Amino acid sequence: MIEVSSFSKTIRGHKVLREINLTVRPGEIVGVKGPNGSGKTMLLRAIAGLVYSDAGAIFINGIKLGPGVPYPVNLGLLIETPSFLAHYTGLDNCRLLASIRNTVTVEDIKTILRQVGLDPQDRRPFHKYSLGMKQRLGLAVAFMERPDVVLLDEPTNALDQDGVEMFKSLICKARGCGASIVITSHDDKVLGMVSDRMALVEEGRLIEEKPPMRDSNICCSQSMGGRDE
Numbered sequence: 001m002i003e004v005s006s007f008s009k010t011i012r013g014h015k016v017l018r019e020i021n022l023t024v025r026p027g028e029i030v031g032v033k034g035p036n037g038s039g040k041t042m043l044l045r046a047i048a049g050l051v052y053s054d055a056g057a058i059f060i061n062g063i064k065l066g067p068g069v070p071y072p073v074n075l076g077l078l079i080e081t082p083s084f085l086a087h088y089t090g091l092d093n094c095r096l097l098a099s100i101r102n103t104v105t106v107e108d109i110k111t112i113l114r115q116v117g118l119d120p121q122d123r124r125p126f127h128k129y130s131l132g133m134k135q136r137l138g139l140a141v142a143f144m145e146r147p148d149v150v151l152l153d154e155p156t157n158a159l160d161q162d163g164v165e166m167f168k169s170l171i172c173k174a175r176g177c178g179a180s181i182v183i184t185s186h187d188d189k190v191l192g193m194v195s196d197r198m199a200l201v202e203e204g205r206l207i208e209e210k211p212p213m214r215d216s217n218i219c220c221s222q223s224m225g226g227r228d229e
């Protein structure tokens with residue numbers, strides 16, 4: 001459960017987030033839209049515990065984020081361009097990141113790589129990947145550890161149609177497993193299809209929240225089995 005409570009953030013004298021209130025329950029996807037520079041990425045960074053508040057607070061499963069507080073749950077994060085070790089393969093990059101928490105096996109990693117459309121046996125180093133392949137690898141890492149909180153900034157950037165379908169399937173599965181998910185996108189169509197609610201951010205303010213759109217939400221109509229096949 002994500003609870004953002006009257007959260008404000010000022011950077012170098014500029015108020016980038018202003019009294020944001022937002023709750024995302026387990027098994028819920030909130031889509032955030034808004035113009036360039038409105039504060040969408042900063043909101044995700046704040047929920048990820050990467051920036052702290054000037055006023056207000058963010059609670060994850062009831063635990064207030066702040067300096068010295070370990071992130072309370074498994075976090076799946078894709079913010080801006082994913083950065084990986086240039087000379088490592090996709091599999092080796094994933095294995096390195098997975099070794100930090102040590103909660104998934106190599107087979108789990110190979111499975112998620114296949115799910116995002118990458119070949120675990122591909123020996124090409126990351127720097128030879130296309131933009132779409134890099135984005136797919138970023139998504140693989142975000143979902144690799146069966147996260148409880150998923151924060152995705154422009155997740156369909158550089159993805160072809162097949163990649164967008166893969167993304168929809170991944171996010172619906174995570175929702176079905178009870179993750180609290182926030183995504184930003186300039187693609188209204190994708191946001192509309194997967195979000196339970198939409199939030200509109202302008203000049204650092206959350207100015208409108210739209211109610212659940214169950215009828216058009218593809219995640220509501222898909223089967224919500226476990227992750228692997």
Ligand SMILES: Nc1ncnc2c1ncn2[C@@H]1O[C@H](COP(=O)(O)OP(=O)(O)OP(=O)(O)O)[C@@H](O)[C@H]1O
Pocket residue numbers: 011012016034035036037038039040041042043
């Ligand atoms: N590291 C930083 N230092 C200072 N200001 C920043 C920093 N990062 C972002 N900002 C400012 O915060 C505001 C919100 O930026 P943010 O990246 O959250 O916008 P956004 O809604 O994600 O935009 P876009 O749609 O272009 O990705 C902008 O005015 C930006 O200039």
